[in-house]
Amino acid sequence: MLYSVLSALNVQTVLIGLLVVLVVYKLRQRWKYNVPPGPFCWPLIGSYEVIQAKFLHEIFVKYSKKYGPVFTVSVGPYHMVVLNDINSVTEALVKSKSDFADRPLVHSAHMLTEGSKDIIFAKYTPTWKLHRKISVKALRQYLAGNRLEEVLHASMNICLPLMAKENGAFNPENYIDLMVFNILNAVCFGESVELDDPEFMRFMKLSKKINEMTGNGFVEDMFPIMCKIWTTHKYRTIHNMNNELISIIKRKFEEHEETFNIDNVRDFTDSLILARKEAEQEEKAEILSQLSDTHLRQTVFNIFSAGIETSTVTLGFAVRYMAGLPEIQSKVQEEIDRVVGKDRLPTVKDRENLSYTEATLHEVMRLGTAVPLGIPHSTICDTRVGGYDVPKDTMVMINHWALHNDPNYWKDVKKFDPTRYLDENGKLGMKPESWLPFSAGRRGCLGESVAKPELHLIFATLMQKFKITLPEGTNPEIELCGSGAIAIPAPYKVIVKERNLL
Numbered sequence: 001m002l003y004s005v006l007s008a009l010n011v012q013t014v015l016i017g018l019l020v021v022l023v024v025y026k027l028r029q030r031w032k033y034n035v036p037p038g039p040f041c042w043p044l045i046g047s048y049e050v051i052q053a054k055f056l057h058e059i060f061v062k063y064s065k066k067y068g069p070v071f072t073v074s075v076g077p078y079h080m081v082v083l084n085d086i087n088s089v090t091e092a093l094v095k096s097k098s099d100f101a102d103r104p105l106v107h108s109a110h111m112l113t114e115g116s117k118d119i120i121f122a123k124y125t126p127t128w129k130l131h132r133k134i135s136v137k138a139l140r141q142y143l144a145g146n147r148l149e150e151v152l153h154a155s156m157n158i159c160l161p162l163m164a165k166e167n168g169a170f171n172p173e174n175y176i177d178l179m180v181f182n183i184l185n186a187v188c189f190g191e192s193v194e195l196d197d198p199e200f201m202r203f204m205k206l207s208k209k210i211n212e213m214t215g216n217g218f219v220e221d222m223f224p225i226m227c228k229i230w231t232t233h234k235y236r237t238i239h240n241m242n243n244e245l246i247s248i249i250k251r252k253f254e255e256h257e258e259t260f261n262i263d264n265v266r267d268f269t270d271s272l273i274l275a276r277k278e279a280e281q282e283e284k285a286e287i288l289s290q291l292s293d294t295h296l297r298q299t300v301f302n303i304f305s306a307g308i309e310t311s312t313v314t315l316g317f318a319v320r321y322m323a324g325l326p327e328i329q330s331k332v333q334e335e336i337d338r339v340v341g342k343d344r345l346p347t348v349k350d351r352e353n354l355s356y357t358e359a360t361l362h363e364v365m366r367l368g369t370a371v372p373l374g375i376p377h378s379t380i381c382d383t384r385v386g387g388y389d390v391p392k393d394t395m396v397m398i399n400h401w402a403l404h405n406d407p408n409y410w411k412d413v414k415k416f417d418p419t420r421y422l423d424e425n426g427k428l429g430m431k432p433e434s435w436l437p438f439s440a441g442r443r444g445c446l447g448e449s450v451a452k453p454e455l456h457l458i459f460a461t462l463m464q465k466f467k468i469t470l471p472e473g474t475n476p477e478i479e480l481c482g483s484g485a486i487a488i489p490a491p492y493k494v495i496v497k498e499r500n501l502l
């Protein structure tokens with residue numbers, strides 16, 4: 001009895017002690033630094049409202065109205081500064097050079113990336129720089145020819161007839177998935193698959209499940225010590241699903257190594273293998289250590305999966321918006337008919353003459369912001385933003401959704417209006433200041449050069465071929481679904497009619 005009272009007291013004492021240390025630490029931070037203001041947050045738990053929120057980006061907009069565009073909030077043990085307007089975002093990501101270019105250590109992300117050995121969650125280190133440099137170069141080389149078009153046109157030849165055969169209302173998700181998957185599959189592995197390919201179906205299913213399940217976070221991220229003692233069923237399930245995805249990439253990587261030919265660099269994976277072979281020849285031990293199998297595999301995995309998830313969601317929004325906005329859809333189609341005609345598929349080169357179509361995609365990316373809160377940044381040194389101090393190692397979130405819905409920059413902010421992006425001659429004008437779907441600066445999206453032509457090709461082809469409508473009785477308003485890092489439109493159905501039969 002005495003023993004259990006004593007041990008209970010000990011636990012209480014330790015907890016109270018911990019709490020006191022935490023409160024003193026926080027007060028010291030407040031005295032030492034002029035940190036941004038923010039809502040009340042419980043130690044270790046953070047803001048109750050934020051933990052419960054379905055969509056963090058919306059709660060953050062609410063806070064920014066009260067505390068200003070730069071505020072501080074805590075979620076579990078993570079103390080973060082959130083940037084909600086383009087001025088503070090540009091100051092942090094562009095003007096402050098590398099001050100905000102690090103990533104915080106989030107335990108679940110660390111687990112999913114085999115120890116942050118990827119690009120997306122890697123710390124701001126020479127290894128990250130090397131992989132980013134090799135990747136940018138490899139993507140540029142790949143895009144130099146017209147391989148993107150060839151791959152997409154092949155994929156379209158599979159999807160378009162199947163879509164045309166759909167009777168009545170259907171969810172176009174599978175078709176969009178295949179078109180995007182095949183582009184990234186070609187970029188990364190030089191392959192193309194059919195709609196019923198088991199690996200394609202499994203990959204998409206697992207990716208979506210992981211995104212859905214990681215949405216409301218992990219208890220393990222709140223209490224990292226758990227990773228060493230006991231993990232939740234959810235954590236283990238996601239770990240296993242992710243390992244299955246990694247094993248697919250691992251197998252493809254090994255097949256590439258076996259068939260590698262220096263005179264015929266086939267794809268992104270070959271470019272990485274080549275980079276390693278060059279380092280071997282030059283006997284650069286330090287570089288070689290940064291090009292381990294795990295690092296290379298994770299880099300390919302990043303390009304493959306980051307590209308698929310964001311692009312499928314954006315195209316999902318595009319189809320859903322067009323189905324509910326027949327007048328805008330007609331204008332896009334008039335432009336495509338005029339510039340491309342009906343006898344050939346749109347090409348990347350057509351992009352410069354399809355201003356209204358491009359502007360429509362821009363507006364889709366504004367209102368359907370695919371990555372509303374981007375990927376968390378972290379500070380590499382004590383720095384400043386918006387007139388406040390931001391200590392070293394502070395997590396910083398960029399609220400892209402707030403930027404895209406800021407009434408100070410967007411007139412009639414909720415209205416879908418492609419003309420916002422056009423100049424007086426109807427040509428695509430300067431990028432509006434507060435449009436930033438790919439982020440900016442050192443950690444800005446690495447795949448922007450692939451995403452833009454890829455989205456254009458798929459969107460323009462779908463618009464050229466089909467008139468898309470919503471089944472009767474569908475609410476034209478678009479609702480978001482889930483609470484993952486990627487925003488998805490709520491499940492929807494469309495009816496497609498081949499335009500050349502109308």
Ligand code: HEM
Nearest residue numbers: 119120303306307310314375438439443444445446447451
């Ligand atoms: C609609 C398409 C896409 C959108 C909206 C998008 C958006 C973003 C955003 C917001 C970030 C975070 C930037 C930051 O931390 O500030 C990011 C990072 C990244 N994206 Fe994309 N992305 C898209 C397509 C792609 C594609 C096609 C690829 C690959 C080919 C890709 C690869 C990456 C990588 C590797 C990073 C991490 C960069 C780093 O940490 O250095 N993305 N993307």
